[in-house]
Amino acid sequence: MSQVVDAGVAPNLVTGEREGLLAWVASVDHKQVGILYMISSMFFFFVGGIEALVLRIQLAAPGLHIISPETFDQLFTMHGTTMIFLFVMPMLTGMSNYVIPLMIGAHDVAFPRLNAMGFWVQLFGGVILYFSFLAGGAPNAGWFSYTPLAEKAYSSLAGVDYWIVGLACIGVGSLASAINLAVTIICLRVQGLSVRRLPLFAWMTMVNSFLMIGALPLLNASLVILMIDRTFNAHVFDPAGGGSALLWQHFFWSFGHPEVYIMILPAFGIISEVIPVFSGKPIYGYEFVAASTVAIAFLSFTVWAHHMFAVGMSMVGNVAFGISSMTIAVPTGIKIFNWTATLYGGRIRFTTAMMFAVAFLFTFTIGGLSGISFAAFPLDWQLTDTYYLVAHFHYVIFGGSAFGIFAGFYYWFPKFSGRMMSERIGVWNFWLTFIGFNLTFFIQHVLGLAGMPRRVFTYPDLPGWAAMNLISTIGAFVLGFSILLFVWNIFDSLANGAVAGDNPWDAWTLEWATTSPPPPENFDRVPPVHGRRPLWDLAHPDRADEKVARA
């Protein structure tokens, strides 16, 4: 295997001598690390999905006792923690890891070893988290582990300790990958690829990396203090010893709210690549999409206490955080407008990737609107502890992040594997996911408005509740089945898919200028970059973006 070492480029550390499993474990190649991220997060997606299905079985009818309240608490804690920290985040990190260096014409990432370390540390965190099941019970204080419930006096078993250590490992690993990706985008862009020409997925990955660099240490600091509370019998977050339960909430949500943007910004980036390519047009208002991302990143640090309206803050606090939370809707709305305007007048190709991207516009907007309704704090007081919030959150995270992930996966799978994913199965995958998702969660808005409390293992047989919950459970199984189709499509396409070629979608960013899958050193030669769509310019020299702009 050739070692590509030229001036100014990190040496290629791919270990060509090793074979089989060891080649993967020892790999520092960003593409292999990216695939490892995607495989591990698909595994945890499966586990978290099964946990959700068990929860939905328990809730299928009123008064069921299929699982105990204790098990229910453990499962919803593990479902939330798993989907957030072990599926959405690492899946998006994995895609960024694979795609970003290719997209910016680089031979590798800035710190290949740090990158591999980041993956293994976060996987280790996941293993620790799940080891808790064998060590006396999983954590059961929610993915937010509110104190004093999460303190030793109320959670005396080791579950919360595993939660703390697992999340701290995931925090360190994610921080490493964020620093690596940020430096990669800052330092390793090919000649001509200025920040004003940077593909939007790379833009959002960069902003997202800064968001992670700002937010994850806040989680880690909160975790070490909680750990000290639990291990050394201290009381920082424990009112019984003079501490403050509210301080934990402030600390946790100062991380927790940026975290939801950490989960959505890369998905925004994916949508900003997929929609223009399948509309046959450059993105509408590139500068606005990029700038509004920066605005969202800054604003996301100013809204954390809207998670805490129900604790009874001062009116000044309520109003301030209500206003700042509503403000975030502005840059987000700008993006929705830009994506819609990109569709307008385009030659739209409804591939599976595009269907997920367009569905994202609908479902994410619903989640965004219900989010604004929570910024009106009197409504929040009424609804925060109900299924309305569960519906809102899943419209944002499933209807947003996960739909974005599916769109990106269908879009880049040919590059990852050299094979096309089956569009025939893809269409079924899309419609079943879309129907199953809406069937599961739309009705939960109504359940929440009717007053059904969340985080409780069962519910009384009030008028309509049984039917609505049954619909939600049926929807969850449709959704679960659609994920099986997705996995089947991956394996089937890997074995039997049509050969993809370098650029099956007629896309225009640099990752499509190399072979599928790319060689270890990524490129033989990176095409010249004179605009935002280098491959378009190469294919249509007479209608190159630069010329059109000048004309």
Place this chain on the structure above:
Amino acid sequence: MISIRERAKIGVGLFILSDVGFFLLLIIAYVYYHGYPGAGPTAATALNVTRTGLFSLALFASSATIWMSSRAARSGDSRGLVRWLAITIALGVLFMCGQVTEYYDLLSSGVTVSRNLFATTFFTLTGFHGLHVMTGLIALATTLGLARAGKLHERSMDGFGAVEWYWHFVDVVWVVVFSVVYLWGAVAS
């Protein structure tokens, strides 16, 4: 465009940015309980400002010596590089000796982590700073080893620059911690 040769420094710069957030929360936790630490020791009653101040001077001075070291490196003076680096490490170790003896005195007089909220937040904040100093000492010792073996070439100067930034950061954090914990405690008494 920023050069690839600077990547270690930029990476550490971003790490420092993240660490600011980490220390910020530990400092907020300390400040939050400054007013009502619960019964028992406080900064005013438990801490010896003068003594810690003297050890702090060692850490502050080490920022100057590491700068001398990197200046020597830039001008190709490898003996000066090694000498100033060794002095920097010695000053860092001296600071840690101060912290260890301070902890020993506190613990033996019954000021333990769980004694009250002052003690918990004090040990958390200064303890994590101490861990950062030790990490820095490991990085400095590695650099010193490379320098003595004559392996600190122009190519690896980016790495040395990153270590230098980190060491300055650890120093700046201590300026804040010393002010908030020790000086404020002295003024409050």
